[in-house]
Amino acid sequence: MKVFISCDIEGISGVVTAASQTSPDGRDYGRARDLMTGEVNAAISGAAKAGATEIVVNDSHGSMTNILIEKLNPAASLITGSPKPLSMMQGITGEFDAAIFVGYHAKMGEVGVLSHTISGASVANVWVNDIPVGETGINAGIAGHFGVPVVLVCGDDVVGKEAKALLPHVHTATVKWAVTRTSARCLPPPKARDTIEEATIRALSSLGEAKVWLPESPVTFKIEFKDAGQAGNAARLPYSKVIDGRTLSFTADDYLTAFMGLRAMIGLAGR
Ligand SMILES: [Zn+2]
Structure with a gap:
């Protein structure tokens, strides 16, 4: 094990x-x-x-x-x-x-x-x-x-x-x-x-x-930032989608790629 x-x-x-x-x-x-x-x-x-x-x-x-x-x-x-x-x-x-x-x-x-x-x-x-x-x-x-x-x-x-x-x-x-x-x-x-x-x-x-937990594909991460400036920065990620002034989403065929999109958006948000 x-x-x-x-x-x-x-x-x-x-x-x-x-x-x-x-x-x-x-x-x-x-x-x-x-x-x-x-x-x-x-x-x-x-x-x-x-x-x-x-x-x-x-x-x-x-x-x-x-x-x-x-x-x-x-x-x-x-x-x-x-x-x-x-x-x-x-x-x-x-x-x-x-x-x-x-x-x-x-x-x-x-x-x-x-x-x-x-x-x-x-x-x-x-x-x-x-x-x-x-x-x-x-x-x-x-x-x-x-x-x-x-x-x-x-x-x-x-x-x-x-x-x-x-x-x-x-x-x-x-x-x-x-x-x-x-x-x-x-x-x-x-x-x-x-x-x-x-x-x-x-x-x-x-x-x-125990059960494996895996959301169905395609996988969409939606993220609401604390302010619109952070969301604007994160929106520079290619293929991210603007939902509203503070909220973006990122969709991918598999969970891991969607997670990478989430991480990239959070990384960009502060810059
Ligand atoms: Zn910690």
């Missing part, structure tokens, strides 16, 4: 603020990346106990150089650094049996801890084939393109509900409960790690019930 793990930081227990915890110049960034490494290690440990023979972890936050490799559970290998063509899903192939998301957060607009969708500065909403999606859905579709089911999503209670609404079979591990977008009731690290390890074993032990 081969297991792919995508690990973000905003959904890690104890992490609630962007300025001091999730950016490298923040006062508590060092602590946050240590906590992130601890939670991903719990998923690795659970996967190994469930029988995984190969585990690949993809660092999926910001510069994608957050996870401390010197503290990584040696049962896994680590994809670190950026940019990467598949971004938060770099490394996924059809050879994997399951994908797990650790440290994930709710989509923009939800009262989930540090909720955003890819870019907090420019993205208001994303839909795929008219289904509202956050990073959980967008990345589940990439796994789906390769025929891989997402079996577990770890993070706060809000991302757990978002994941369940889209992927009814999915297991969740809740490590914190949002109070506001920048506050939460959090499990202490040992308890968060136990929760994730147990959920990983449970999810991989019931792999037979």
